[in-house]
Amino acid sequence: MKPLLRTGASALALTLSATLAQAEGELSIYHWFEYIPQEILDKFAEEYDVEVTMDTYDSNEALLASLKAGRLGDYDVAVPGDYMVEIMANDGMLDTFTRDEMPNFDNILPEWVDVSFDPGRQSSIPYQWGSTSFSVNRDVYSGDIDTTDIIFDPPEELRGKINVLDTAGETLTLASLHLGIPQCSTDREELEALNDLVQGAKQHWASFGSDVAKDVLVSGDAAAGMIWNGFGMKAREEGANIEYAYPEQGYIVWMDNVVLLKDAPNRENAIKFMNFLLEPENAAAVTNYARYTAGVDGVEPFLDAEVKSAPELNPPEGGNPVFVQPCSEEVQKIYDTMWTNLKK
Amino acid sequence: MAGGIGSGPGKSARTYAGFGVPLILPAWLVIGIFLVVPIGIMLVYSFLTKEFRGGVVWEFSLAAYDQFFFDRGLFGDDPPQIEWTYILIFWRSIWQAGLATLLSLLIGFPTAWFIATRPASTRTIWLFLITVPYWVNLLIRTISMKFLIRDNGPLNTWLLEAGLISExxxxxxxxxAVQLGLFYSYLPFMVLPIYAAVERYNFALSEAAADLYASRFVTLTQIILPVVKPGIIAGCILVFVPSLGSFLAPDLLGGAKNFMIGSLIDEQFKGAAGNWPFGAAAAMILLSMVMLVLIFYARSQSRREET
Incomplete structure (x- = not known):
């Protein structure tokens, strides 16, 4: 009864503060879909007496498009992936903060402080990180899955039963790893080889889909599918007999980051929120919900047991993880043509 | 226009015309602000220079239309040839939308006929039943269709259990699957206008035709069809046009393997391509095609009225 009363009281307080329309005491978040538990938002709202509102997007590119279309200045914080932080910073969409403003800054794990996409963390803090490769249904295929052949030169059992992510960036990056060519290569022969590879592999693919990546594996529509590790773990927990692969050719790692947006209407609350997310208990709550990994020190005591032991979240030693690089305009144009030709 | 309201000539029509301006103003404002202005923006954007990763640079450019019609190879420096990619994507959308229209007509016409020939007391119930599924959001209906038809879904399970299929x-x-989704999504848009036309049909005409020894086929083609034709044409347009720009069905039921016009445009704005002028140009070309169909219809209608 007590927690119910408290929630009721805080809801009342929120309503009141909304009714009184106090300019201070608001926070506007722009976030991925299904990526933060409601309890965490409520907890922040209660602790800091702030009215929290959130809109969602479904890809880094959609976030960028929306901000470019005039939404910059509406939101305080957003959660772009690594390469998108760099793109947004270069486009002047981010504000900076100092470490003094954020008491919990030192909770960030050292390896995530001086990152290439935001050296020294001027505008961003780690949210969650994870990997992108693929999961394979073990009822259908029992052979070795730690190779990108599963997607680009699949064994007989998996042909025509593969889902790939519907984003050119991740799919073409995994294809580049398969060929062993550098990302964003400008070499014509390498680009032609990349084009031939995806054109030839498409006949084995049943579908392109990102938000459905989990569903197709659970339902059995696909027997193998590119997927993000936490999403793959959720699929496994929902009953699919699948195993997440760490291909020897390499796999993609990414980190989503909370960034302070330029012209944030509530800059002070944005900083408070970022600081709040660096509390180990809160970072762990996000991990327990989203099934990815926090970049914050001291989260272990708060983590679910399943998260600690999940193979999806514990990559083997000596793997070959790579970040997606933002390509130059020239290369991106070729990728666009390749992608359109692939789906024509 | 005003003549339709006032039955008498001259003075009364003018009196009503005076009322019309303030009454029509909200509609004009809505159309102006939410239709003409956005389309104007799209038209302008389609002639601007693309900014890398979304957005536009305010410099005139025909690059978007050039990209649509000319193929310069993977690296963009081959001699220009006719670009078949987008023609293929448009053609796919057109025949899918056309087939959906045809199927809707084949099923919608008898359905509308059936409803219109029920006693007046039960017609409302039948119409009500037609609209029930459409209280649910299109996205939900499309996903439900996916659940139904998947390999281990209910449809296949029932057919297997009934012994009608072996795998x-x-x-x-x-x-x-895309076709099923399109056809199912827009079927009531075919039924309702045809129903409205058939309901107005005077069945004494059929009796008269029968009395004059017309066969049932002749009655259908010579008497009934010309009368209900406007309803059929309206239904066809209402099914064809939204099918043409649909992107839910191709994405969810077709596995997004092949672009249709809608998903191609969507990709330009929300995807990695971030090519707003090209998305705008593709939308303008689609819009022009739809306009052409509608103008063709309007002209054939007015010609019909003249004769």
Missing amino acids: PIHLINTWV
Whole structure:
């Protein structure tokens, strides 16, 4: 009864503060879909007496498009992936903060402080990180899955039963790893080889889909599918007999980051929120919900047991993880043509 | 226009015309602000220079239309040839939308006829039943269709259990699935206008035709069809146009393997391509095609009225 009363009281307080329309005491978040538990938002709202509102997007590119279309200045914080932080910073969409403003800054794990996409963390803090490769249904295929052949030169059992992510960036990056060519290569022969590879592999693919990546594996529509590790773990927990692969050719790692947006209407609350997310208990709550990994020190005591032991979240030693690089305009144009030709 | 309201000539029509301006103003404002202005913006954007990763640079450019019509190879420096990619994507959308229209007509016409020939007391119930599924959001209906037709879904399970098939019919992620989705999504838009036309049909005409020894086929083609034709044409337009720009069905039921016009445009704005002028140009070309169909219809209508 007590927690119910408290929630009721805080809801009342929120309503009141909304009714009184106090300019201070608001926070506007722009976030991925299904990526933060409601309890965490409520907890922040209660602790800091702030009215929290959130809109969602479904890809880094959609976030960028929306901000470019005039939404910059509406939101305080957003959660772009690594390469998108760099793109947004270069486009002047981010504000900076100092470490003094954020008491919990030192909770960030050292390896995530001086990152290439935001050296020294001027505008961003780690949210969650994870990997992108693929999961394979073990009822259908029992052979070795730690190779990108599963997607680009699949064994007989998996042909025509593969889902790939519907984003050119991740799919073409995994294809580049398969060929062993550098990302964003400008070499014509390498680009032609990349084009031939995806054109030839498409006949084995049943579908392109990102938000459905989990569903197709659970339902059995696909027997193998590119997927993000936490999403793959959720699929496994929902009953699919699948195993997440760490291909020897390499796999993609990414980190989503909370960034302070330029012209944030509530800059002070944005900083408070970022600081709040660096509390180990809160970072762990996000991990327990989203099934990815926090970049914050001291989260272990708060983590679910399943998260600690999940193979999806514990990559083997000596793997070959790579970040997606933002390509130059020239290369991106070729990728666009390749992608359109692939789906024509 | 005003003559339709006032039955008498001259003075009364003018009196009503005076009322019309303030009454029509809200509609004009809505159309102006939410239709003409956005389309104007799209038209302007389609002639601007693309900014890398979304957005536009305010410099005139025909690059978007050039990209649509000319193929310069993977690296963009081959001699220009006719670009078949987008023609193929448009053609796919056109025949899928056309087939959906035809199927809707084949099923919608008898349905509308059936409802219109029920006693007046039960017609409302039948119409009500037609609209029930459409209280649910299109996205939910499309996903439900996916659940139904997947390889291990209810449809295949029932057919297997009934012994009608020996292995599952593979529908999901094929063009057939896209077609099912389109046809099902827009079927009531065919039924309702045809129903409205058939309901106004005077069945004494059929009796008269029968009395004059017309066969049932002749009655259908010579008497009934000309009378209900406007309803059929309206239904066809109402099904064809939204099918043409649809992107839910191709994405969810077709596995997004092949672009249709809607998903191609969507990709330009929300995808990695970030090519707003090209998305705008593709939308303008689609819009022009739809306009052409509607103008063609309007002209054939006015010609019909003249004769």
